[in-house]
Structure formats: C-alpha cells, structure tokens
Amino acid sequence: MSNLPPNVHVSSHPCLVGKLSQLRSSSTPARDVKALINDITLILGTEALATAVSVVPGPTDQTPLGFEYKTSTVEPETISLVPILRSGLGMVEAIQTLLPTPVPVHHLGLFREPSTLLPVEYYNNLPNHLSGSGSHGAQASRLAIILDPVIATGGTCAAAINALREWGAQRVLVLSVLGALPGVKAAASEWPEGVQIWLAGLDEELTDKGMLKPGMGDVGDRLFLTIGK
Template sequence: MTHQHLTVVDHPLVQHKLTLMRDKTTSTASFRRLLREISLLLAYEVTRELEMTTTRIETPLQPMDAPLLEGKKLALISILRAGNGLMDGILELIPAARVGFIGLYRDPETLQPVEYYCKVPSELDSRMSIVVDPMLATGNSSVAAIDMLKAKGARNIRFLCLLASPEGVARMKEAHPDVPIVTASLDECLNDHGYIVPGLGDAGDRMFGTK
C-alpha cells in the first residue's frame, strides 16, 4: 500500500516475520534475527529511487552498457539504540553505505526527545540519507532527528521503520512532508504511555533483552 507520504510493505515474507516479532513468546535471539531479516526486505523498498547511471562492461559473451549506482554512497542514520537492529540488515545489502548515529531518548513525562549524541557522515547534501528506527510512535524523536540532519545539509531523506502509528505519521507529515516513510505496518493508535498498539512492545528491550 503506497500513498504519497507513506509506503506500507505488504510482501508476504515481511508480514509473516512481523507476526513472529509481535508474539510476546518470541525469544530475544529470534527477535534480533527476524529484525535483521525484515530490515533487509524493507531496504529493497526504501532504496527503490537510488540514482542510476550506466557503465561499459564485457560479459563472457559481448560488451554492454550495464546499470550502476550513481553518486556518493548513501548514508544510513540510526536513531539509537533500537535503530541499530535495522541497520545491521541494511548493511548486509548495502555494505558500502556510510553510517551515522543520533542518540535520542524520550522523556517519560513529556514524551519529548532529548539529544545525547550525534555523529553523521560528511557531505549529506549530496547523499541520500535513510533514517532508521523500528518504531514511529509519537514521531517526536523522528522529527528531531530529521531536523538535525537537515541542519547539517541533508536534503534527500527517507525514513524506515518497522511499525508506525497514525499519530506518528501525521506528525512527520506535518513537520517533514518531503520525507517519505517506509514501514511494514500502520498500526491502530498510541496508548496513554505513547506505545504503539497493538505493536510489539519496546523494540530495544526485546532486541537486547533489557527492561
């Protein structure tokens, strides 16, 4: 399902793996493996619009003009800490990507993001930047991360998440209408604590076995 601002990847393998991840009985090791696998599948969609050029090569049979990625290596930006789970799978597909990290935590009272770390690749103005975070809940952290990237020159930005809430999608669309969102599911809503429902719990805790 694709709208101008939001793409929900409904591929059967994506949806199957997501169901296993939602199940509260799924172990930490299995959750981590599934997240890596599903991120690789989602990466196909989020990189669909990478710029292409051609280069002259010789196959075993004849010369040909063959397609090749053009421009600078793309930048993968992980919103710590849970974003690292998505990052691992994407790097298997695009090992030459440049990698950055933005550290934000959500204040439990205000639900607003608080920055504690930022290290991103150079020349963001000439790279596609893919921001990754498993959960697009309130959207506050995502908006803050993209604000930071734009302040550093990024212009061509995508946001990749495992689950999104309608509230988070609306917040992102309001703040950054130029940033497409790719997700495996648009869930029902947020609860009173700002968690996605039905969701899968706290992605970072389930990934790292913490509470």
C-alpha cells in the first residue's frame, strides 16, 4: 500500500489472508480463534523474522553418523518477546516455535482508558526498566518483539515502543494480526528508525469507541471467553 510508512509491512500471503477472513467471523468459536491467531502469527513471524534476524556461523558439531558440520545460529544474540496483556499471549507460542533457541518473555500490561482511549500501563516486568536503577538498559535485548493482535488507535503500541526504547532495546519489531490505518501510522511514526511493523491485515477506519471496522472484535475477550463481562 503506497500510503503506508516505509517501516510498515502488510502480508499478502494467501493462506494468511484466508485465515484472517475466518478469524473475523463472529461464528468462529474460541478454540478456533486461538488456533487461527497462532497460525497467522506463525506465517507473519516467518516473513518478519526473515528480515529482522540473520544467520551466523557457529562451532563445529557432529551428525549421528559421525560427520562434522558447521552449525548455524541467528543474530542478534539477544532477542526478547514482549506480549501485550492479555491478547498478546495468544501469539507467544508461534514465535517461540520459530526461533531456534529459547528467548526471554517480558510482559507488558496496557489498557485503553475508556473515555479518553489513552493507554494506561498497569504491569511492566522488563528487567531494570526503572530509571535510576543503576543498571538502566544493562539487560536490554538488541531486538525486542512486541506481540499484540490489534493496533487500533496506535496509543498502546506507541506506549510499548517507548517503554522498550527507554529500556534500551536497539530495535523493535511489532507483530500484529490486524491494524487500523490511522493507528498504524501513529505507531510507526513513534520511532521510525528503530521500529518495523508487520501486519496480517489492515482496516481503514475505527468506530467512535476505538474499535476496528470491520475488525474482528475484542481478541482478548474471544480468546479467554470473557465476552459480555
């Protein structure tokens, strides 16, 4: 899409497009919602990580037949996953499956205040994220991957990006199932040189309550069966 910032990428993978269509349906049960989000994240993550990480040679190892071979690993060496509570939890397993080695998972709790639609942070377990801790940024990952199924107004995504930048992350990769054009543009402009955003789909507008139109509903409620709480 020509009107998108250069650091925003929307997948056109046909299998992903088909799964997103299924996920939008109100008739899709919670078990299938969970599976579809996992599948979409797996496809999207494959595309995004192909550009975000690179292969580097490792030490020599042996195959079961005794032949030596040169191992390979990915860099950057330090990568972390940052799911946005609650719905980002549904994307974690797929990215853990893709990465060849285990990586830390640091949770961020953010919600939109209903009247202002502005983000409010209620939980942050980034190591040494508090200013003045004496080791500010010491354990920050070179690449932090934000996992959040929906970018609506962009406020939550921007707040997460800023939290990771202040923590000391060198680059941020945002993976999202669906975004609204205005919110995606807002999030992408928060740190253009340090952030890449990858989406499975893009909607043009929001409702007056800040929901994507046509969207796919509240993903957290659909995942955890809390619709109508």
